[in-house]
Amino acid sequence: MTPSTITGPRTGDAATELLAADPAAAQQRGRRTRLRPRRRLGTIALFLAPALVLFGLLVITPIVVAGYASLYKWNGFGLPENFVGVDNFTRAFGDPTFLGDLWRAFVLIGMSLLIQLPVSLGLAMLLNQKLKGRSVYRVIFFAPYVLSEVTTAVLFTLVFSPNRGLGDTLSQWLGADAGAIFADPDTVLFALFLVISWKYFGFHMILYLAGRQGIPAELSEAATTDGASAWQVFRHVTLPLLGPTIRISVFLSVIGSIQLFDMVWVLTGGGPIHASETMAVTMFDRGFRRFEVGYASAISIVMFVLSFVFALFYQRFVLRRDIEGAITTRGVQR
Amino acid sequence: MTAHLSRRTLLGIAGAGAGAYLLSACGSDEPSTPDGPQTINWWHIQNTEPMLPVWAAIAKEYETAHPNVKVVIQPLENEAFKAKLTTATQAGSPPDLFQSWGGGVLKQQVDAGLVKDITADVQPWIGSLLPASVQPFTIDGKIYGVPFDVGMVGFWYNKDLFVKAGVTATPTTWAELLTTVSTIKGKGIVPMALAGKEKWPGHFYWAYLAMRIGGLGALQQAAKDNNFDTPDFIAAGQRLKELVDLQPFQKGFLGAEYGSPDGQAATMGNGGAALELMGQWAPSVQASSSTSKKGLGDKLGYFAFPAVDGGKGTVAEAFGGGNGFVVGKDAPASTTDFLKVLLDAANQRKSAATGAVLPTVKDAADAIKDPNSKVVAASLASATGFQLFLDQAYPPAVGQQVNDSVAELIAGSKTPEQIVKDITKVAKSQ
Numbered sequence: 001m002t003p004s005t006i007t008g009p010r011t012g013d014a015a016t017e018l019l020a021a022d023p024a025a026a027q028q029r030g031r032r033t034r035l036r037p038r039r040r041l042g043t044i045a046l047f048l049a050p051a052l053v054l055f056g057l058l059v060i061t062p063i064v065v066a067g068y069a070s071l072y073k074w075n076g077f078g079l080p081e082n083f084v085g086v087d088n089f090t091r092a093f094g095d096p097t098f099l100g101d102l103w104r105a106f107v108l109i110g111m112s113l114l115i116q117l118p119v120s121l122g123l124a125m126l127l128n129q130k131l132k133g134r135s136v137y138r139v140i141f142f143a144p145y146v147l148s149e150v151t152t153a154v155l156f157t158l159v160f161s162p163n164r165g166l167g168d169t170l171s172q173w174l175g176a177d178a179g180a181i182f183a184d185p186d187t188v189l190f191a192l193f194l195v196i197s198w199k200y201f202g203f204h205m206i207l208y209l210a211g212r213q214g215i216p217a218e219l220s221e222a223a224t225t226d227g228a229s230a231w232q233v234f235r236h237v238t239l240p241l242l243g244p245t246i247r248i249s250v251f252l253s254v255i256g257s258i259q260l261f262d263m264v265w266v267l268t269g270g271g272p273i274h275a276s277e278t279m280a281v282t283m284f285d286r287g288f289r290r291f292e293v294g295y296a297s298a299i300s301i302v303m304f305v306l307s308f309v310f311a312l313f314y315q316r317f318v319l320r321r322d323i324e325g326a327i328t329t330r331g332v333q334r
Numbered sequence: 335m336t337a338h339l340s341r342r343t344l345l346g347i348a349g350a351g352a353g354a355y356l357l358s359a360c361g362s363d364e365p366s367t368p369d370g371p372q373t374i375n376w377w378h379i380q381n382t383e384p385m386l387p388v389w390a391a392i393a394k395e396y397e398t399a400h401p402n403v404k405v406v407i408q409p410l411e412n413e414a415f416k417a418k419l420t421t422a423t424q425a426g427s428p429p430d431l432f433q434s435w436g437g438g439v440l441k442q443q444v445d446a447g448l449v450k451d452i453t454a455d456v457q458p459w460i461g462s463l464l465p466a467s468v469q470p471f472t473i474d475g476k477i478y479g480v481p482f483d484v485g486m487v488g489f490w491y492n493k494d495l496f497v498k499a500g501v502t503a504t505p506t507t508w509a510e511l512l513t514t515v516s517t518i519k520g521k522g523i524v525p526m527a528l529a530g531k532e533k534w535p536g537h538f539y540w541a542y543l544a545m546r547i548g549g550l551g552a553l554q555q556a557a558k559d560n561n562f563d564t565p566d567f568i569a570a571g572q573r574l575k576e577l578v579d580l581q582p583f584q585k586g587f588l589g590a591e592y593g594s595p596d597g598q599a600a601t602m603g604n605g606g607a608a609l610e611l612m613g614q615w616a617p618s619v620q621a622s623s624s625t626s627k628k629g630l631g632d633k634l635g636y637f638a639f640p641a642v643d644g645g646k647g648t649v650a651e652a653f654g655g656g657n658g659f660v661v662g663k664d665a666p667a668s669t670t671d672f673l674k675v676l677l678d679a680a681n682q683r684k685s686a687a688t689g690a691v692l693p694t695v696k697d698a699a700d701a702i703k704d705p706n707s708k709v710v711a712a713s714l715a716s717a718t719g720f721q722l723f724l725d726q727a728y729p730p731a732v733g734q735q736v737n738d739s740v741a742e743l744i745a746g747s748k749t750p751e752q753i754v755k756d757i758t759k760v761a762k763s764q
Contacts, residue, residue, distance in 0.1 A: 077446030183589030
């Protein structure tokens with residue numbers, strides 16, 4: 001019994017709905033209504049045109065230009081002339097900083113999936129119970145997500161400021177020393193992960209909470225009547241039915257980790273000695289500090305390919321049952 | 335079928351977009367006469383008191399005297415300026431008048447034809463400026479910019495903390511400096527403040543040591559051969575390692591910024607450390623980022639970077655740089671005239687009077703009030719040689735690698751021998 005057969009007509013949460021609402025699927029439904037086809041095509045073109053033009057100019061063009069620039073040794077001034085083929089890419093995969101970036105992305109993704117998401121799930125389950133001031137807790141836990149990444153970074157810089165910050169003072173009362181947490185290459189990545197989790201756990205919690213509330217109460221009631229313990233209800237009823245939500249939340253978390261920039265840039269600048277540097281930070285440093293725009297473009301292309309390949313495979317193999325009829329399944333109904 | 339159509343459309347749009355991008359790079363501007371109506375777009379990085387209102391007032395005066403000219407000022411924070419200028423120059427449309435430090439970055443802009451050769455325009459009055467200050471803006475004998483501020487790096491120290499530690503004389507050799515640092519640390523005082531997050535303050539140590547050990551010639555030779563893997567540069571790293579091994583820096587220095595409320599300048603300004611190696615702007619930034627907003631006042635002293643025993647360089651050689659303005663390729667005709675007004679003695683005196691600028695115009699030197707700044711200005715005027723900051727003098731990739739590598743040396747993750755190899759590798763690839 002797969003979750004999708006249970007949920008059946010249920011529309012699912014907002015995110016899956018968004019993914020499902022793609023033009024190809026809309027057209028499938030439209031064809032059945034047999035409106036005058038020529039007029040329909042004209043209307044579709046008219047309504048799609050603004051979005052397509054924007055998409056083309058703001059998404060496709062930069063990708064094409066970056067792909068072009070990545071084949072040149074170019075400092076960004078004038079037009080690229082010195083064609084170097086794939087040299088920039090071989091250089092990236094021999095660059096200890098960039099290889100370190102890949103490793104750190106892997107560590108951050110691992111920690112997000114193993115720590116941040118389970119904690120968010122637990123909190124969502126807690127806040128789904130009937131307890132006093134439930135909505136107050138929900139607002140408080142969601143609040144950090146509303147802050148911008150830069151604001152969050154500045155906030156934590158102040159909290160963990162050596163000798164002056166609140167976090168530093170509190171930790172010294174406890175006999176620890178948190179003031180150097182962002183200044184020590186051994187701890188900075190974990191500190192960064194803490195800040196990311198602080199900002200994003202509320203978002204995932206709300207996703208799970210929404211998903212949880214879409215599960216009909218009858219199911220857990222039936223399981224309880226059959227003698228299932230609270231854990232068994234969670235494990236065999238709630239968790240499988242939360243599947244679509246969890247899969248989307250994992251997806252957002254992984255893509256977010258690959259593209260991480262603003263927070264790191266403001267919080268640590270990628271340092272000390274590259275210990276918290278991400279691919280996007282390296283790209284910015286090479287492009288805007290060192291004026292090696294060709295090389296920076298190559299890094300951005302690698303980031304794009306990583307995200308793109310991950311997104312495609314994830315949609316094809318993990319999300320397929322949640323987004324039947326979408327482009328990756330070529331409209332083949334199971 | 336629909337999939338085909340949209341794919342082709344997308345490719346078409348991409349092609350059109352790329353074409354438009356290329357076309358925009360070769361737009362032409364109409365030549366302007368000095369008398370026609372014109373707008374000067376001016377980007378500077380004096381985005382705080384005390385210099386922000388001074389620039390604004392000068393621009394206003396100029397507009398009043400020349401009703402056909404409008405000066406549009408865009409004050410930007412240092413880092414934001416660099417990012418914004420990069421975008422503007424890469425799009426081929428630099429501002430008309432903008433901040434520059436000269437050196438390697440300016441050379442790239444010159445090579446790309448983004449800035450104007452103003453040699454002929456400034457010839458009548460450029461002689462009123464200190465020759466050393468104009469040097470970073472002179473490339474292949476042509477002048478591309480004019481400095482309004484020039485200075486050098488040296489040690490700024492807290493006199494009270496020196497007295498408290500029982501240090502009576504400022505060190506004149508590297509060995510004496512190490513002893514001084516040990517003495518201060520022994521008294522439970524933090525000897526030095528350093529902004530490890532920003533990397534450039536750390537490179538001052540290595541660059542100055544290389545200058546004192548190998549002399550100015552060693553730095554110029556390295557730039558010419560793209561080779562830093564020489565005994566002089568390795569020795570500079572080893573001397574710096576001796577200092578780092580004493581653990582002289584404040585807690586959490588690897589994550590510290592320069593100008594933030596808990597950064598290097600604030601640590602000095604609040605009396606949290608005894609020494610910092612910094613440029614002529616140190617007193618004003620110490621004051622503005624300190625809790626009292628006053629800094630150390632007359633408790634602040636200055637001494638030159640000490641000599642290294644057996645080194646080829648002398649204490650009379652200065653390491654530093656300045657701020658200047660360069661003229662963008664499409665600037666209106668009156669831009670150089672405005673530049674001349676900006677740099678006249680009266681306006682330079684106004685700038686110098688704020689204490690945030692060391693004037694480049696010789697006649698304006700009498701407007702320097704602060705005794706320490708007077709010492710800096712005097713040492714600069716009598717310097718036997720001048721080296722621009724390495725991260726400005728060399729091409730940006732090499733300059734940033736110097737900063738990165740020295741940071742790695744200070745953090746203890748690379749040895750002096752490794753960093754010269756890393757820097758050489760980047761220099762050779764340029």
